[in-house]
Amino acid sequence: MAEAAVDTTEDQTVDTKVIKERLDLLKGGRFKMWLEICAHCGLCADSCFFYLAHDKDPKYMPSHKVMKTLGELYDKKGEVDRATLKEMAEVVYGDCTACRRCSMFCPFGIDIATMIAAGRGICCSQDLHPDGLKAAIQNYKDTGNQMAMSSEDFVETCEWMAEETEEELKGLEIPIDKQGARIMYTVNAREPKFYPQDIAEAAMIFHAARENWTMPSNGWDDTNLAMFAGDGKTMTAQVKLVYDAAERLGAENIGITE
Amino acid sequence: MLTEPVTYQDPCNISRNGGLAKQGRELVKALCTDFRDMRDNGDYNHCCGGGGGYIPMGPPFKRRRMESGRVKAEQIRETGAKTVIVPCHNCIDQIRDLNKEYDLGIKAVHFKTIIPHMMIIPDDMKHEEESE
Amino acid sequence: MYEFVSGPLVWVAFIVFIGGMIIKTVGLISLSKKKDKVVYNHLNLDWSMRSIFRWLVPFGSRGMRENPVLTIAGFVFHICLLAVPLFLLGHNILWDEAWGISLWSMPDRIADWMTLFLIAAAIVLIIRRIVLPEVKIVTTSTDYILLAIACAPFITGYMAYHQWMDAKTITIIHILCGELMLISIPFTKLSHMILFFLSRAHIGSEFGERRGTVTW
Numbered sequence: 001m002a003e004a005a006v007d008t009t010e011d012q013t014v015d016t017k018v019i020k021e022r023l024d025l026l027k028g029g030r031f032k033m034w035l036e037i038c039a040h041c042g043l044c045a046d047s048c049f050f051y052l053a054h055d056k057d058p059k060y061m062p063s064h065k066v067m068k069t070l071g072e073l074y075d076k077k078g079e080v081d082r083a084t085l086k087e088m089a090e091v092v093y094g095d096c097t098a099c100r101r102c103s104m105f106c107p108f109g110i111d112i113a114t115m116i117a118a119g120r121g122i123c124c125s126q127d128l129h130p131d132g133l134k135a136a137i138q139n140y141k142d143t144g145n146q147m148a149m150s151s152e153d154f155v156e157t158c159e160w161m162a163e164e165t166e167e168e169l170k171g172l173e174i175p176i177d178k179q180g181a182r183i184m185y186t187v188n189a190r191e192p193k194f195y196p197q198d199i200a201e202a203a204m205i206f207h208a209a210r211e212n213w214t215m216p217s218n219g220w221d222d223t224n225l226a227m228f229a230g231d232g233k234t235m236t237a238q239v240k241l242v243y244d245a246a247e248r249l250g251a252e253n254i255g256i257t258e
Numbered sequence: 259m260l261t262e263p264v265t266y267q268d269p270c271n272i273s274r275n276g277g278l279a280k281q282g283r284e285l286v287k288a289l290c291t292d293f294r295d296m297r298d299n300g301d302y303n304h305c306c307g308g309g310g311g312y313i314p315m316g317p318p319f320k321r322r323r324m325e326s327g328r329v330k331a332e333q334i335r336e337t338g339a340k341t342v343i344v345p346c347h348n349c350i351d352q353i354r355d356l357n358k359e360y361d362l363g364i365k366a367v368h369f370k371t372i373i374p375h376m377m378i379i380p381d382d383m384k385h386e387e388e389s390e
Numbered sequence: 391m392y393e394f395v396s397g398p399l400v401w402v403a404f405i406v407f408i409g410g411m412i413i414k415t416v417g418l419i420s421l422s423k424k425k426d427k428v429v430y431n432h433l434n435l436d437w438s439m440r441s442i443f444r445w446l447v448p449f450g451s452r453g454m455r456e457n458p459v460l461t462i463a464g465f466v467f468h469i470c471l472l473a474v475p476l477f478l479l480g481h482n483i484l485w486d487e488a489w490g491i492s493l494w495s496m497p498d499r500i501a502d503w504m505t506l507f508l509i510a511a512a513i514v515l516i517i518r519r520i521v522l523p524e525v526k527i528v529t530t531s532t533d534y535i536l537l538a539i540a541c542a543p544f545i546t547g548y549m550a551y552h553q554w555m556d557a558k559t560i561t562i563i564h565i566l567c568g569e570l571m572l573i574s575i576p577f578t579k580l581s582h583m584i585l586f587f588l589s590r591a592h593i594g595s596e597f598g599e600r601r602g603t604v605t606w
């Protein structure tokens with residue numbers, strides 16, 4: 001049994017009203033159908049790497065993970081205490097990466113990952129998402145990227161990289177906020193923060209290919225950890241930030257880093 | 259061209275959930291001479307074990323992440339590859355962690371790490387003193 | 391008693407079954423139109439049909455190829471489950487007498503064997519549930535009850551045909567079991583006989599139309 005990793009506080013409250021509202025909102029056609037028709041056949045087990053990596057420990061089989069979380073929430077109509085919800089959080093955050101492989105192996109094509117994500121949404125509404133994601137969400141809200149990098153720092157990093165790389169490729173630039181580019185390139189915030197070389201390498205490829213490209217000074221982080229946490233509001237805001245940047249710059253495409 | 263054995267990690271959101279498994283392979287094959295696909299590749303590939311926000315969840319989850327990453331570590335080891343091309347920032351961090359944990363003896367790289375060394379540089383972009 | 395069970399109660403069972411399934415299916419679709427609008431952006435007939443077809447033919451999907459025991463037991467179970475009641479000579483004579491319609495019917499000897507195959511397949515399914523840990527952990531008592539409900543008409547039908555015990559009583563029980571099965575379909579996971587097609591169409595399109603990847 002793995003050690004508990006979410007919510008190490010002593011908080012004991014749950015807002016069952018919010019949980020109920022969310023359950024209700026979620027119970028669209030799909031969720032209702034999936035939870036009902038699962039044949040409990042076990043075909044999905046072998047498809048999940050959590051299950052395989054734990055020597056076929058049945059508690060990691062996909063259908064079980066959903067039954068223990070979203071399924072139980074529906075069964076109990078949202079009436080759960082915080083301890084139970086915490087156990088669920090350990091499962092939805094720590095025992096499934098929402099990779100969707102299991103859906104390829106289920107005779108009904110049940111989308112386990114989407115239901116796990118719904119479970120995350122409920123845990124997140126009770127502030128039970130992992131601390132690492134909480135910090136990232138705060139950063140998105142404050143600065144528009146998960147690493148809390150200011151726009152100036154980002155632009156400076158790009159300029160520095162452009163300068164260094166020009167030594168290798170004549171004429172190389174990293175165009176910031178250029179209007180009407182064919183590609184607006186966006187990155188993972190860990191790149192400017194920890195691996196600026198990655199931006200330089202991408203720039204070399206764009207330059208050698210004579211691509212008409214740019215990077216926005218704001219809205220350049222294409223990661224969305226709020227989505228993984230289950231925070232729909234911040235998730236949408238972050239997507240909008242990037243799309244708005246593309247619109248502002250009149251870019252034809254949004255390019256996403258590796 | 260890379261001459262040592264190379265394998266390719268299919269990031270879930272690029273292959274299974276992005277539909278780009280074939281294109282990724284075409285690119286890999288253009289960059290190396292000894293490409294060895296993993297068992298269960300393409301749309302069927304396993305998650306690196308660090309997806310869905312697992313890595314940014316931070317240290318409290320690290321142990322579990324390394325345990326569940328065993329499947330990926332075994333997949334990589336079976337290919338005998340020395341280089342793993344990983345077109346995803348998240349996967350690459352996980353695979354580098356797995357490399358340490360499981361002593362795989364591999365190097366994980368992005369496409370953009372190797373392409374600049376292999377691409378043909380147009381003449382007008384070469385600095386004079388670099389005329390090799 | 392026999393008159394009641396084989397008359398009005400049959401009507402009730404069919405009305406609940408067909409009406410229930412229509413209400414359920416239409417209800418789910420309209421609910422999803424309200425709450426899952428995204429689904430409809432990439433619903434695609436071609437991908438839906440392929441996704442359904444691949445899981446309707448034996449060993450058509452990788453999941454089935456990797457689990458031959460379930461695949462064989464599952465297909466034997468379902469084929470017999472659908473074929474025997476529809477093509478049994480006795481049933482067809484009854485329908486002919488009542489409504490003047492009948493389907494092709496199979497020789498009784500074949501129906502007999504298929505019934506035994508169905509029971510054997512059900513036993514395999516039950517054993518799976520007991521011995522495989524990954525199946526056991528998701529198995530609920532309802533799963534066993536529904537397997538019993540699905541098998542009961544066959545077991546009692548076999549007994550009635552072979553005149554085991556009091557044929558008249560057994561026949562009444564047989565009809566009741568059949569009606570119970572029909573009635574439980576709309577209210578349980580047995581509704582998968584229709585919803586299978588909806589959920590496969592959804593996932594086939596979700597993976598295929600949106601991303602060009604397969605779900606089989």
Ligand code: HEM
Pocket residue numbers: 039040041107108460461463464465468471515533536537540571575580582583584586
């Ligand atoms: C006509 C369309 C139908 C389709 C496409 C279908 C499909 C499936 C599939 C894919 C499974 C899961 C895997 C397996 O056990 O093979 C399943 C299981 C099952 N089905 Fe069906 N089914 C249909 C009709 C029915 C009907 C009419 C009944 C009974 C009234 C039924 C009873 C069951 C039962 C009891 C199981 C669970 C088996 C177990 O316990 O392992 N099915 N079905």
Ligand code: SF4
Pocket residue numbers: 047048049050061062065095096097098099100101102103112113116305
């Ligand atoms: S989506 Fe979750 S349960 Fe399904 S295979 Fe991936 S990790 Fe396992």
Ligand code: SF4
Pocket residue numbers: 037038039040041042043044045062063105106107108109110528
């Ligand atoms: S394969 Fe599908 S139907 Fe079978 S147990 Fe898993 S989720 Fe349920």
